[in-house]
Amino acid sequence: MALLLLAHAASPGQVEAATVDHGLRRESADEAAMVAATCAELGVPHQTLKVEVAAGNVQSQARAARYAALAGWMERAGLEALATAHHADDQAETLLLRLNRGSGVAGLSGVRARGLIPQTRLPVVRPLLGWRRSELVGIVQAAGLSPAMDPSNEDDRFDRVRIRKALAGADWLDVPALSQSAANLADADAALDWAAAREWSEAVSKGPMGYIYRPQAPRAIALRVLTRLVTELDGEAPRGSAVARLFDSLLARQPASIGGLVARAMPEGWSFTRAPKRRT
Numbered sequence: 001m002a003l004l005l006l007a008h009a010a011s012p013g014q015v016e017a018a019t020v021d022h023g024l025r026r027e028s029a030d031e032a033a034m035v036a037a038t039c040a041e042l043g044v045p046h047q048t049l050k051v052e053v054a055a056g057n058v059q060s061q062a063r064a065a066r067y068a069a070l071a072g073w074m075e076r077a078g079l080e081a082l083a084t085a086h087h088a089d090d091q092a093e094t095l096l097l098r099l100n101r102g103s104g105v106a107g108l109s110g111v112r113a114r115g116l117i118p119q120t121r122l123p124v125v126r127p128l129l130g131w132r133r134s135e136l137v138g139i140v141q142a143a144g145l146s147p148a149m150d151p152s153n154e155d156d157r158f159d160r161v162r163i164r165k166a167l168a169g170a171d172w173l174d175v176p177a178l179s180q181s182a183a184n185l186a187d188a189d190a191a192l193d194w195a196a197a198r199e200w201s202e203a204v205s206k207g208p209m210g211y212i213y214r215p216q217a218p219r220a221i222a223l224r225v226l227t228r229l230v231t232e233l234d235g236e237a238p239r240g241s242a243v244a245r246l247f248d249s250l251l252a253r254q255p256a257s258i259g260g261l262v263a264r265a266m267p268e269g270w271s272f273t274r275a276p277k278r279r280t
Contacts, residue, residue, distance in 0.1 A: 001038070001147045002136035003085035003128060008042050015083075016045040018073050020066045022053050031148040038145065049073055059158065064118070071117045081123040086111045089133040092178035093163045095185075100163075104240060105220070109189045110182035129179065196224035204229070207271055210261075214269035223247055229272050234259040 007015045017039050019032040032048040039046035049072075051065040070082055094110040101107075117124050128136065140147055155161055167173060199217045204225065206212075211229050215222045223243050230238045230246075238246075242258055249256035253265040262275045 001035070001145055002131075002139045003083060004035075004038070004042070004044065005139055005143055005145075006128075007083060008044055013043075016047075016077055016079060018047045018049050018070060020069055021048055021050045022062050022065065023050060024053060024058070024062065025151070027148065034148060045077075047073060047077075059160075067117050068119070071120045071122055074117075074122055081125050082117060083125050083127060085128055085136070086126045087128045087131045087133055087136060088176055088179040089164070089167070091129055091182050092167060092173075092175045093160055095178050095182045096163050096167070097159055100159075105185055105189045105192060108182065109186035110179075112186055113183075129183075130176075132175065192220055192224060195221045196228070199225050200228060203269075207273070210271065210273035212266075212269040212271055219247065230258055230261060233272055233274060234261050 004017055017035070019035045021028045021032045036046045036048060049069040051062075051069045053065050054061045073079075074082055091110050095108060098107040098110070111126060111129065113126055113129055115124050115126075116122060153161060153164075156165075167175065195217060199215075199221050203214045203216050204211055210233055213225060213229060215225070217225070223240070226243050226246060227238060227240075230243065236259060238258055246256050246258050246263060250263055250265050250270050255262065255264045257263070257275060260275050262273055264271050
């Protein structure tokens with residue numbers, strides 16, 4: 001709601017809004033109607049997008065369904081970019097969650113200020129990463145609005161909720177500083193991507209059955225090159241832990257497999273080929 005108010009104030013007549021109704025709670029339809037009514041008062045075009053959430057990790061599946069629906073809405077409406085309301089508290093929570101999971105630089109860089117909607121080339125921007133949750137609440141209250149509160153945000157079954165509550169009780173933690181650390185890590189991640197692209201151009205070549213990689217760069221860069229190799233040959237991005245094991249095996253000059261590929265340390269470099277199909 002705060003993003004809606006700020007976007008309308010900054011660019012009146014140039015924004016549209018959408019509410020994704022995941023259908024996971026009975027109140028969701030009424031909440032979407034409330035947003036639609038607010039948009040009507042502001043003169044902002046609005047659509048409610050109903051989605052079905054696949055079984056499994058509810059939050060992950062809801063996120064995938066949400067972005068897919070928003071991408072379709074953008075294309076139909078001819079919109080230039082999607083703006084989401086991720087803020088500094090979200091960024092701090094993400095950083096701590098991923099630290100606790102042992103994530104690398106890419107994961108620790110958190111939510112990016114600019115990016116692409118998953119599985120698309122459509123841009124997404126996050127203009128509120130420098131704002132605290134409390135500041136955004138104040139904007140909504142000053143407008144005389146009462147936003148709906150999602151009860152899942154208080155459900156301790158979710159890791160993020162537990163992190164959020166721990167942050168609220170740790171006044172010695174500086175949330176803006178945590179958010180800035182994530183931004184600094186995003187810069188480091190971009191630098192590693194640049195170095196990995198250079199390593200690819202200088203050290204990867206087409207082989208008779210796949211690719212040959214003659215590693216020259218440090219481990220962090222080589223892991224990204226391996227990820228790209230596997231993705232291009234196998235058609236699916238591998239898990240980071242699997243790539244790390246692959247690197248260690250090849251460094252020890254031991255053959256290894258990953259996905260549908262076989263990798264070997266050869267005199268001319270590390271070779272990557274598709275595994276032969278088994279006969280049935």
